[in-house]
Amino acid sequence: MSNVHPYVGRAHPRVDGALKVTGRAKYAAEFFADGMVYAAAVPSTIAKGRIVSIDLSTAKGAPGVIDILTHENRPELPDSDKPYLNDMVAVPGSPFRPLYNDRIFYSGQAIALVVADTHENARHAASLVTATYEAKRPTVDVAEARHEAYDTFEPRDGIPPPPPPRGDAEATFKGSDIKLSESYRVAPEHHNPMELMATTVVWEGDGALTIHTKTQGVNNPKMYICAVLGLDPDKVRVTSPFVGGAFGMALRPHYDLLLATMAALKHERSVRLVLTRGQMYTMGWRPDTLQTVSLSAQDDGTLTSIAHHAIQATSRYEDYQEPTVNWSGLLYACPNVTLKYELAKIDVSTPSDMRAPGAALGLYALEVAMDEMSYRLGMNPLELRLKNYAEKDQNDDKPFSSKELKAAYEKGAERFGWSNRSPEPRSMRDGKELVGLGMATGCWEAMMMPHSACATLSADGKLKVACGTADIGTGTYTILAQIAADAFDLDIEDVTTEVGDTDLPMAPPEGGSWGAASAGNAVRVACAELKKELLTLARGIDDSPLANASLDHVAFSNGRISLVSDGERSVSYADAIAASGGGEVKAEGSFAPDEEFAEKFAAFTHSAVFAEVRVDEQLGVVRVTHIVSAIAAGKILNLATARSQILGGVVMGMGMALHEETMWDKTLGRVVNANLGEYHMPAHADVQNIDVIFVEEDDKANPLGIKGLGEIGIVGAAAAIANAVFHATGKRVRELPITIDKLL
């Protein structure tokens, strides 16, 4: 038996790593079924208007074509929104219904589905479908729609509207000498995970379906598809064992699911639909948001007012919302705060949650405004943050469950060498390059959701834990195995984890960074239940050495349950299991967040991000040469997978600061760079030295002390880089990405 316990807290390699690098991890588009046919979706070429006619004649005659579905010939679909709202991540409005009618809401909308004998034939025939349209001029730029912005929308479930104003920010601002009011904008982004959206529907013969689909939570597509197509939930199983990145885009069911399932039911055979890379830009995106931040302060840096206003793009058919401005009411202590959040409709698909939705945008704006204020005051940007350090969440008037942000500032600054920064912009240089140092703060909720899990121990000493959550590449398999291995003092090699299957205990979609805390604690509870079960069995053995032992008095280790006070008195796991009469013992456990605790405390993760950039003075070429991200996010379960999450978040923040931009042609209403060649993300050469520091926190929000950290890594990263670019160049670019042209 290994002596590496506890696994929790170590840098344990991914337990699914070998499967992934050897190609044995199966993704949605890799499942196969006998007799399977292939589908391809045909995208609209207009962004707004109606389909007048669709010409299928050439496509129908193409080799291998079995069927072509359009809004005119499709199987019946429900006429009301209600079934489509069976989506745990739905937003207010009328959900998009693929192939429903002739109306076009956005460019690239599916207007037909070709079913053919091979993937290639389906793609080819799809290219032969033509349509005539009655096109209207689209609006795809939120700035053009800002005069139609509205704040009278139904709030989205789980997304708190901005808190009411406190104090009087407007009057305070007016009366202040030291103040600024600036507008900020981040280019629209798409998630761009490596894995394409895909659904493989396996027709099981008796009307039962097994659906392999890319999702962040199998129960959501199951609920949705059963409701929309009137299927018996007992006959539908959804799996998604591996997800090749999602970043929020696979929280909601997308049109691949409905179209593939519709085709499978119609033809009573298995169907696979894989969207193209271009079609990955016809769904969920980080919304274009126009922001204004106004700050005022006293001479000593004390903030006297904060006003943050956002106008965010949404689609014509839904009111997608994220709490963009809310953090501005709690990150710093300030008596006068006004937060305002509005929507404006444009002719695009509905935006969706994308890594740190709201915070990535809102805190970029706030943290750049804070930087601007520091120069206005002639104050070190870090000092300004410390001066206004919030000891409680003023939005909700609650103390924090834990907040080691001060330690994160301190450790981050030290590792980074923040004290080497000379205060003046353009004051540091190295050869032809201007050097700039910038910093920013990040903040994200520490959320939890009800989850269930089960644990099964078999006589051969192998433990299996399972939960219907997802591992979207974050390391869920690994941390659940670590928690379970510790519970029974097992070698982690003897633990298997299962996720991503509707046959497993219930879990909601994996998002909001709640996965580790929620699924982790559910596994903890399931293991505790299993221990109870085993002890009961052990006590029941004839002449049991543990006859009167209670759970508090025994230890589970070395394959035995033994009395803590007298290790000689023990029963092996195998004997206890044998007493059950079967070969294994299974227990279920559920976890739900502690409501009482949540009433009393506000739970957040924080980051302090420091960035060094070098900018060619003449040519505007920016290099990010050093980043330190110091993270305070509760208990760190696995230093390796946690570090990877932060690295990924920082790199994504770098993309936001310098590279990423979904570009729409304003006349055509069409994304023009819908591919990974022209949609720029950081390349290896862009990513240099990134240091991740974890400042541990003793948090009591859940028994394992987990806060989650899938999202905090991106928050603040873009602002730190943008602030460093200002420090280097003296140029304040308030529209991201900061490309060469903006620095000339």
Added chain:
Amino acid sequence: MNFSYTRATTVGDAIQAVAGDPQARFIAGGTNLVDLMKYDVERPGRLVDITRLPLKAIEQTADGGLKIGALVPNSDLAYDARIERDYPLLASAILAGASAQLRNAATTGGNLLQRTRCYYFYDAGVPCNKREPGSGCPAKTGVNRIHAILGASDACIATHPSDMCVALAALGATVHVEGPDGARVIAFEDFHRLPGDTPEKDNTLAHGEMVTAVELPAPRFGQNHTYLKLRDRLSYAFALVSVAAAIELDGDVVSEARIALGGVAHKPWRVPEAEALLKGKLPSSGAFEEAADRLLKGAVGHGENDFKIELARRAVVRALSQAAAGTPQVQSNKIVN
């Protein structure tokens, strides 16, 4: 898409197969053509695979230059010892382009014939004069950050995206082609063309003509040269502006200069008068600026790409300084020296 596929065994067969069929295309590394087929921009009825043809050698020519077979992969060319030693500008330009994987697959001939990266050209769902003559040019009033500032026409403002070709233009290479009517040699500046009224034609090859080799004249500019590429990230992006600069010094004075720009026109952009301005002068930023201004004379932006004019001017000045100092840009180091 359905097409026939044949693997040519001789140059003559390949030419015959393509020349006789307007729907036929040569395919070499496929790094551009296959993408275009996936996007339904190219719909060849027949693919003639030329990768087995004996055009993979780099040979010495009688007048001391090198003749590079059309199928020499971009990587092999960049790392060839003779190229590294005698034509470092070419090696550098190749390594500034694409990614290692793409350079391994891409060929010398294919690189010359790669198509523009204009966004609209790749989207079969929208108009484009280059793809569908007469349908219009949405780039002119649309997203044109990456488009031409020089030599564009009312019909098309696309650029030629190659890095390698910019160096070849500066070095004064020639292109050997063979077609149904025999072989000919084309000067590099005559190979690619400006869009004019026929943007569908990228170059002066006739259908069925094959590039068999690219010839470099005897080595020059081994000391004072640079390839400077500016782009939207530090690697793996096409040039917003690139400059191949090469000079020869007679003592302290410039005796010969070559400047070619990439990313700014439908072909690598050279202006002999601009190069001549440097002759007989001491290298200085004043002289470089004068040459840059002449090179960019007549440059016009189309909105989003207005910045390229100033960027190109500064890039030319920097590149000439690098060349004059004998400190060429190192492609593996992202600091612009």
